[in-house]
Amino acid sequence: xxxxxxxxxxxxxxxxxxxxxxxxxxxxxxxxxxxxxxxxxxxxxxxxxxxxxxxxxxxxxxxxxxxxxxxxxxxxxxxxxxxxxxxxxxxxxxxxxxxxxxxxxxxxxxxxxxx
Amino acid sequence: xxxxxxxxxxxxxxxxxxxxxxxxxxxxxxxxxxxxxxxxxxxxxxxxxxxxxxxxxxxxxxxxxxxxxxxxxxxxxxxxxxxxxxxxxxxxxxxx
Numbered sequence: 527x528x529x530x531x532x533x534x535x536x537x538x539x540x541x542x543x544x545x546x547x548x549x550x551x552x553x554x555x556x557x558x559x560x561x562x563x564x565x566x567x568x569x570x571x572x573x574x575x576x577x578x579x580x581x582x583x584x585x586x587x588x589x590x591x592x593x594x595x596x597x598x599x600x601x602x603x604x605x606x607x608x609x610x611x612x613x614x615x616x617x618x619x620x621x622x623x624x625x626x627x628x629x630x631x632x633x634x635x636x637x638x639x640x641x
Numbered sequence: 642x643x644x645x646x647x648x649x650x651x652x653x654x655x656x657x658x659x660x661x662x663x664x665x666x667x668x669x670x671x672x673x674x675x676x677x678x679x680x681x682x683x684x685x686x687x688x689x690x691x692x693x694x695x696x697x698x699x700x701x702x703x704x705x706x707x708x709x710x711x712x713x714x715x716x717x718x719x720x721x722x723x724x725x726x727x728x729x730x731x732x733x734x735x736x737x
Contacts, residue, residue, distance in 0.1 A: 534648040537693045541655040544686045548662035551682055557674050560666075564682045567689060572711075575692035579704075582696045591704045599688075599711040606681060606718035613722040614674050 529581055536578030543571035556621045557614035561607050568603040572596060649697055656693065660686050677721040684714045 543566050550563025576592040614620055615630060622628065660683060667679035688710050691703040 531644055531648065533696045534645060534652065537696050538648060538652050538655070540689050541652045541659070541693065544682075544689055545655050545659040545662075547682050547685075548659040548666070551666045551679055552662050557672070557678070560675060560678050564678050564685075567682065568685045571689055572685065572692075575689050575696075579692055579695050582699065583701060588701055588704070591701070591708070595704070595708050595711050598708065602711065602715040606715040606722070609719050609722040610674055610677055617672070617674070619672055619674065 529584070533578040533582035536574050536581065540567065540571040540575035540578065543567045543574070547571075557619050558611055561611055561614075565603060565607060569600055572599050652693055652697075656686065656690050673721060673725055677718050681714070681718045684710065684717075688714070 547563050547565075547567045550566075551560050554560045554563055573596055576596050580589050580592055663679050663683045663686065667676050667683065670676055688707055691707050691710075695701060695703050
């Protein structure tokens with residue numbers, strides 16, 4: 527009873543993180559800012575919901591299944607974010623005016639490979 | 642109406658609004674990378690909804706599906722960022 531409510535509240539936190547990501551996706555102005563919003567449910571929301579499942583089920587087998595899910599998600603989320611951000615920089619869809627330091631601009635390899 | 646029922650209704654509403662906003666961003670773009678990020682977020686929301694379903698209905702049949710989504714979900718985004726977005730840029734150049 528009480529643990530059910532705890533698990534549902536944890537799921538609700540994950541759902542609110544998903545909503546935050548979608549609002550950020552809709553309101554932010556360029557690709558890197560939208561990536562910043564998009565990473566919230568991918569790692570934290572997923573972890574909170576996995577803890578919720580573990581609390582609701584209370585079995586070691588479920589926990590043993592949830593740990594690889596969270597670990598794989600944590601390993602793969604940065605890869606896609608990195609690829610999208612790199613391609614956004616090379617496409618020129620990053621707003622140069624709001625950037626204080628652009629260290630990639632000094633890197634000749636980035637410019638050469640950007641084809 | 643118990644506390645659980647109210648929580649389940651609120652969770653469903655929040656997930657629905659979140660998915661709707663991600664789909665709106667997927668439609669209005671403007672670039673292919675924005676759509677790739679939006680589809681990534683939508684896939685993550687599907688993952689979270691499967692987890693929420695496991696909590697609400699007390700079953701674990703969805704866990705292998707969650708594992709596979711977590712493992713293969715990046716492939717679409719990586720493929721778009723690596724191969725499609727370059728063509729997107731080439732078309733912009735041709736237009737300009």
